[in-house]
Amino acid sequence: MKGVKKMDKQSIKEGVKRYLKVKHGVTLEEAKDYEIFNAISLTIMEEIVDNWNETSKRYNQGRMAYYLSAEYLMGRALGNNLINLGLYDEVKEVFNELNLDLNKIEEVEEDAGLGNGGLGRLAACFIESAATMEMPLVGYGIRYSNGLFKQNIENGFQTECEDNWLKYGDCWSIRKDDEVQIITFSDMKVKAVPYDVPIIGYDTKNINTLRLWQCEALREFDFNLFNNQQYIEAVSARNKAEDISRVLYPNDTAEAGKILRLRQQYFFSSASMKDIIKKYKATYGNDFSDFAKYNVAQLNDTHPTISILEFMRILVDEEKVEFNTALDIAKKFFNYTNHTILAEALEKWDIRLIERLFPRILQIAYQINDALINELRQKGYDEGAIWNFRIVTNDQIRMANLAIYVGSAVNGVAALHTEILKNKELNNWYNLYPEKFQNKTNGITPRRWLRLCNPELSEFITELLGTEEWVKDLSILKGLDKFKDNDEVLNNLMKIKREKKAQLSAYIRQEEGVEVDPDSFFDIQIKRLHEYKRQLLNALYILDLYYRIKENPNIEIPKTTFIFGAKAFPGYRRAKGIVKLINEIAKLIDGDPISVGRIKVVFVHNYRVSYAQKLFPGSDLSKQISTAGKEASGTGNMKFMLNATPTFGTYDGANIEIVNASGEENNYIFGLRVEDIEKLKNNYNPKEYYRNNPCIKRVIDTLINGMLNDGGTGYFEDIYNALLEEGDQYFLLADFDLFKKAQDKVFEDYKDKKKWAQKCLANLSNSGEFSSDRTIKQYCDEIWHIEPAKVQ
Ligand code: 26Q
Numbered sequence: 147m148k149g150v151k152k153m154d155k156q157s158i159k160e161g162v163k164r165y166l167k168v169k170h171g172v173t174l175e176e177a178k179d180y181e182i183f184n185a186i187s188l189t190i191m192e193e194i195v196d197n198w199n200e201t202s203k204r205y206n207q208g209r210m211a212y213y214l215s216a217e218y219l220m221g222r223a224l225g226n227n228l229i230n231l232g233l234y235d236e237v238k239e240v241f242n243e244l245n246l247d248l249n250k251i252e253e254v255e256e257d258a259g260l261g262n263g264g265l266g267r268l269a270a271c272f273i274e275s276a277a278t279m280e281m282p283l284v285g286y287g288i289r290y291s292n293g294l295f296k297q298n299i300e301n302g303f304q305t306e307c308e309d310n311w312l313k314y315g316d317c318w319s320i321r322k323d324d325e326v327q328i329i330t331f332s333d334m335k336v337k338a339v340p341y342d343v344p345i346i347g348y349d350t351k352n353i354n355t356l357r358l359w360q361c362e363a364l365r366e367f368d369f370n371l372f373n374n375q376q377y378i379e380a381v382s383a384r385n386k387a388e389d390i391s392r393v394l395y396p397n398d399t400a401e402a403g404k405i406l407r408l409r410q411q412y413f414f415s416s417a418s419m420k421d422i423i424k425k426y427k428a429t430y431g432n433d434f435s436d437f438a439k440y441n442v443a444q445l446n447d448t449h450p451t452i453s454i455l456e457f458m459r460i461l462v463d464e465e466k467v468e469f470n471t472a473l474d475i476a477k478k479f480f481n482y483t484n485h486t487i488l489a490e491a492l493e494k495w496d497i498r499l500i501e502r503l504f505p506r507i508l509q510i511a512y513q514i515n516d517a518l519i520n521e522l523r524q525k526g527y528d529e530g531a532i533w534n535f536r537i538v539t540n541d542q543i544r545m546a547n548l549a550i551y552v553g554s555a556v557n558g559v560a561a562l563h564t565e566i567l568k569n570k571e572l573n574n575w576y577n578l579y580p581e582k583f584q585n586k587t588n589g590i591t592p593r594r595w596l597r598l599c600n601p602e603l604s605e606f607i608t609e610l611l612g613t614e615e616w617v618k619d620l621s622i623l624k625g626l627d628k629f630k631d632n633d634e635v636l637n638n639l640m641k642i643k644r645e646k647k648a649q650l651s652a653y654i655r656q657e658e659g660v661e662v663d664p665d666s667f668f669d670i671q672i673k674r675l676h677e678y679k680r681q682l683l684n685a686l687y688i689l690d691l692y693y694r695i696k697e698n699p700n701i702e703i704p705k706t707t708f709i710f711g712a713k714a715f716p717g718y719r720r721a722k723g724i725v726k727l728i729n730e731i732a733k734l735i736d737g738d739p740i741s742v743g744r745i746k747v748v749f750v751h752n753y754r755v756s757y758a759q760k761l762f763p764g765s766d767l768s769k770q771i772s773t774a775g776k777e778a779s780g781t782g783n784m785k786f787m788l789n790a791t792p793t794f795g796t797y798d799g800a801n802i803e804i805v806n807a808s809g810e811e812n813n814y815i816f817g818l819r820v821e822d823i824e825k826l827k828n829n830y831n832p833k834e835y836y837r838n839n840p841c842i843k844r845v846i847d848t849l850i851n852g853m854l855n856d857g858g859t860g861y862f863e864d865i866y867n868a869l870l871e872e873g874d875q876y877f878l879l880a881d882f883d884l885f886k887k888a889q890d891k892v893f894e895d896y897k898d899k900k901k902w903a904q905k906c907l908a909n910l911s912n913s914g915e916f917s918s919d920r921t922i923k924q925y926c927d928e929i930w931h932i933e934p935a936k937v938q
Contacts (some may be wrong), residue, residue, distance in 0.1 A: 147768075150351055151363040152232055158240045161189030164647035174244060176388055179254045180314050182246060186237065187224055187317040190345070194231070198344050198353035206429065207283035209439065211930040213276075213285045214418060214453055215269040216411065217394070218356060219261030219294075220343075221594070222757025223318045225252045229598045230278070230348040257754050259293030260320075262398040263674040264781050265485050266586075267755065268451040268559075268918075269446055271781075272830040272925075275918040277354035278593070278618065281926055286418040286450075287693040288410060288592070289319075289341050289358035292393040297713050297752045301857070302729030306716050308393075319358070327417045328364070331503050333410065337362045338417035347606035348593050348617060352774050357525030358419045363387035365409035365734030393508045397715050398674050405503070408452075408495060412504060412508055420753040423460055434467055436477035442930045445482045446554070448493040448545035453478055455507045456899045458514070463506065473517060474551075482549035482556050483586070485871070486778050487571045493545040500543060509539050511737070513702035518551050522904050527579075531716075535572050550575050550582070555929045557584045560779035560800040562820070568927040570580075585639065586925060588779040588802055590916035591619050592922075595785045599759035602642045603789065607910075610635065613798050620917035627911045636903035639790060643766070643906070650764030664746075666705040666898060669794075671759055671769035672753055675712035678776040682865065683878045684708070684769060687727050687885055688747060689845045692731070693833050696740050703893045710759065720868060723861030730854040741814045758782075762789045767892060771885070773876040775820040776800075790910040794892060795883070800916070809905075809914040812905040817881040832874035835882065846870065 150602040158675035165185035166177050177185070185353045205855050228234040234248075261267060269285065295306040310458055321342040327338040338359040345354040352365035361382035372381035423442060445451055454476055461472035500508045517539040522532050533539075537547045550556050550572065556579075558564030563583035568576040576583055597604045597617050608614050610629060616622045629635040647664040654662055662668075671684050688708055694701055709726055731748035750757060767785030770777075770793055777799035786793065787804055794814040795801040805813045818826065835842050848854060856862040869878060896902050914920075926932050 150232065150349060151238070154658075155236055156200075156245075157193075157235070158186075158237055159244070160800065161192065161385060162186055162240075162244075165189055168712055179251055181875070183224065183251050183254045184315065184317050186251065189229070190227055190233070191320075192223075194344055194346065194353055197354070197937060198349045202355060204935050204937050205284075208282060208424065208935060209932050210282040210284065210441060211276075211926075211932050212422060212441070212443045213264070213272060213283060213446065214420065214450035215267060215285065215287050216449035216783055216867060217261030217266030217413065217446075218258070218269050218273075218285065218287050218358075219266035219755060220258040220270045220511045221759070222252065222255045223343075224255050224256055225598050226594050227318075227344075227346045230346045230593060230765065231273075232349065233555055243343065249365065256314070257293070257756050259309055259754055260287065260290050260394060262294055262394070264394065264397075264614060264779070268485075268588055271589065271918040272922055273345045273356055273592045273601065273860055274347070274593060274699050275589070276926075277345040278351055278591075279919060279922060279926075280347065280350055280352045280936045281354075281922065282932055282935045283354060283922075283930075285307055285345070285354075285356040285492045286414065286421075287356065287358050287359040288391050288394075289393040289916070291360075291388075294394055294469040295396050296755075297718065297749045299725070299729065299749060300611050301387060302726050302733070303857070304714055304722050304725045306717075308456065308878065309711050311753070316341075316488070319525055325421070325570065326358075327420045329361075329416045330506060334383070334386065334415070338388065340412060340417075340421070348597075352935075356874055357418075357421070359414050361387050361413055367734070377854050383639060388690065395771045396713075397489055398676070399486070399715075400493050405499060408503065411449055411452050411651060412456070412507075415450050416456045417475055418450075419453055419457045419460060419644040423465075426458040433469075434465060434475060435463060437475050441479060442932070443480050444925070444929070445480060445549055447483060447485045448549055451482070451545040451549045452507065455510050455514075458510045459506055462510070463480065465583055470514060470517075476552050476555060476815060479607060480549070480553045482546075482553035484546070484556065484558055484563075484567060484572075484778075487566055494542040495545065496544055497541055508538075508543075511543050512536075514548065514552065520539075523579075526558075533575070535578070545728060546572075547575075550579075554582065555584050556582045557586045559586060559588045559927070560803060561585055561587060562797075562802055563773075563778040563799060565777060566820070584928060585923070586914075586921055586929075587800060589783050589921035590784045590788065591782055591918050592788065594759070595762065596788050600642075600646065600763040600789055602932070603639075603910075604762065606638060606642055618919070620919065621914035623911050625911070626907060630904055630907055630911075634902070636900060636907065639907055639910075641901050643790065647766075650760050653760050654748060654750060658748060658750055661886070662709075662746060662748060663705060666707045666746070668707050668709060668764060669728060669767045669894075670709045670711075670761055670765045671771070672709070672711040672758060673782050674698035675714040675718075675724060675760045675779075677720060677724075677868075677876050678773050680729065680773060680876055680878060680881075681710060682724050683771055683876075683881065683885060684710075685724065685731055686845045686878065686882065687889065688735075688745070689731055689848060690739050690841050690886065691734055691745060692738075693841070693844055695744055696738070703744070703898050704894075707748060709748050709761065711750045711757060712805055713753060719861070720864055723856070723859070723865050726856055726859070726861050727849075727854070727865060730856070730883060734854065742780060758785070762786055762791070763790065765791045766896075767791065768795070770801050770815070771881075772796060772798045773881075774798045774818055774823055776876075784916040787909045787916065790915045792905045792909055804916070807915055808909045812908040814888045814892055816884045818877060818884075825876070826880065829879065830877070832879045833870055835879035838862065839879075839883065841886075843878055881903045 162185045165188040172183040286300045293309045342358040461467040652662045762785045780799040796817040797819045849862045
């Protein structure tokens with residue numbers, strides 16, 4: 147690292163001791179691990195505050211972008227912040243001198259799990275990249291008191307409990323009581339209190355801001371009710387307010403019409419719009435003609451789209467801007483990213499609900515709808531065609547239509563996804579406004595997903611390239627290509643993999659109480675549980691493999707550990723059935739002397755960012771097997787690649803781009819493609835596969851013949867029905883044999899250690915384009931039109 151002046155070891159030591167004293171009233175000798183964690187975190191906060199304030203001032207002088215997202219899946223802060231500040235090694239040394247173990251202290255930090263999955267983690271990677279690139283971007287979101295639920299596995303079943311991530315306090319944010327906003331619903335007024343989280347860039351003085359709003363009542367309690375001894379009533383308004391930011395909805399596809407979800411969306415949208423407008427007025431006064439010159443916003447899916455209506459309301463009603471002028475400003479200010487084509491995820495709100503909570507917002511929606519319809523009529527659209535574009539129908543507001551109409555840019559998150567939006571899902575809009583549509587293939591931050599989680603590989607890369615610059619410019623990993631025939635390099639790469647697998651095994655032993663052999667092949671599928679992601683296909687494959695081993699104990703396959711990690715939406719019955727099924731298959735295999743020691747299945751519980759940081763580096767195979775056309779992008783696929791792991795996947799989402807970059811020969815692509823599925827769709831009969839393929843019959847029968855026990859829940863019969871009676875909507879049976887062939891090829895190839903190592907290296911050296919720095923640069927250049935603003 148160059149450039150940035152760093153804290154010395156003495157000040158780190160003094161900081162820790164000082165904060166132990168003032169915050170916890172203890173000495174170093176008395177301190178508990180979490181107290182040490184707080185003390186080092188506060189020491190860092192103290193160190194960065196001046197640069198942080200300076201960065202905000204600097205950004206306020208020019209054009210800024212705002213990332214509006216209901217979710218930020220941040221994970222832990224300490225390790226990442228130390229890496230980005232260049233202080234990791236210093237703190238480690240200081241801790242060693244004090245007889246403390248930094249790794250152990252890092253492990254006490256709760257993950258900030260304020261997101262469901264890909265969309266929330268993407269937001270976290272983006273704001274980190276923007277900070278590293280010194281881009282004036284502020285994130286706005288919700289400070290949920292409870293993040294995504296914690297998952298346990300009991301007797302093979304998923305159970306859930308609340309994620310009270312704030313229980314030991316939160317040293318990584320600063321509450322700004324003087325920047326509170328008042329939010330008005332027709333039945334209540336609440337306070338939106340901002341908590342600012344520093345987003346520390348790598349090797350820069352710039353510190354960006356993530357502003358998370360917490361909902362509170364205007365008053366603690368009602369004194370008159372209290373005096374009347376109506377204690378419950380006295381605090382009921384407070385509870386109702388706090389409910390709004392109490393919990394993240396654990397859904398990664400839409401579940402329509404929940405009033406609290408709508409309140410959440412309006413709450414943070416309104417607070418953010420008021421905040422942005424207040425800041426604009428402080429600098430530029432009451433003339434809004436330059437508003438879009440200095441401000442641009444990105445809607446992370448439709449969740450914050452009500453911001454458009456709130457923005458219009460404020461401009462028209464409070465700032466007395468003429469409606470059409472305000473709409474023109476909004477059209478330059480907002481942009482929209484689509485993250486999914488699943489129909490059930492397109493948000494629609496019941497107009498009666500909107501009217502009840504904020505009637506003025508509904509009027510504005512109608513007015514925007516009228517503007518759209520006028521435009522369409524002028525362009526010669528007939529009433530039938532207009533129907534599909536409507537923002538407001540007889541009973542609903544369609545948030546995606548609002549976002550597309552008002553947004554200047556509409557983007558998908560991988561090349562295939564954007565093509566599907568343009569040519570199918572949003573084709574009517576594409577024909578109307580072709581110039582709005584753009585692709586921005588997702589990316590991941592190399593700081594967290596390589597430098598922090600895999601220091602061994604990082605150090606090796608730095609040694610080979612003779613520079614650390616790759617951490618900020620991932621494209622230079624391409625320089626590793628020249629080692630592709632160098633045996634020593636290949637051996638060392640695989641040694642590092644072996645070491646990361648050993649570390650992962652130790653963690654799995656500690657967390658799951660399960661022994662896995664680090665010398666076995668680690669085949670990993672980690673992501674939210676969803677039918678379209680097809681964990682079930684992987685499970686059926688494993689079950690078939692088990693039967694094949696029993697049939698022929700001499701079958702040549704390497705010893706393999708199949709690792710799963712996935713949270714199922716608590717109300718998603720079939721997904722929970724799949725969790726149980728995987729665990730039953732694991733038990734079956736463990737209980738059979740013929741399979742035990744040859745294959746093993748582990749379902750790790752409570753998969754989350756910090757667990758992911760251990761899983762990606764310790765992997766041999768990245769399973770990305772969604773039904774073609776369903777996974778918008780995927781970003782876990784990129785994290786495997788960056789940790790030198792080949793992909794086993796379908797032609798879907800970013801898999802296609804990953805394999806294009808690293809070479810089809812270095813990965814395993816199988817299965818039906820989007821166009822195959824289009825053709826097959828109308829006369830697909832899964833029962834034919836069942837009848838004609840004895841292996842398929844065997845595994846499917848296992849679901850209902852009593853060999854596996856679902857505890858009387860009917861889960862397995864439901865899965866059986868999904869495959870045979872409900873038409874196998876995700877084409878598992880159609881892809882089954884192709885999957886099997888591809889995996890046989892994996893096992894065959896893995897025998898040749900050198901060739902395998904070459905595939906790993908090819909993945910690593912071609913992963914540069916999947917840095918979120920590249921993605922953010924494209925957003926900055928092609929949508930936001932913002933430039934770096936360096937703090938000197
Ligand atoms: C909607 C309504 C009510 C409750 C919840 C929701 C909701 C919440 C989260 C709907 C969708 C989400 C998240 C979607 C998501 O994570 N999509 C993923 O986005 C990634 C980043 O672009 C892609 O890589 C994945 O392919 C995509 O599935």
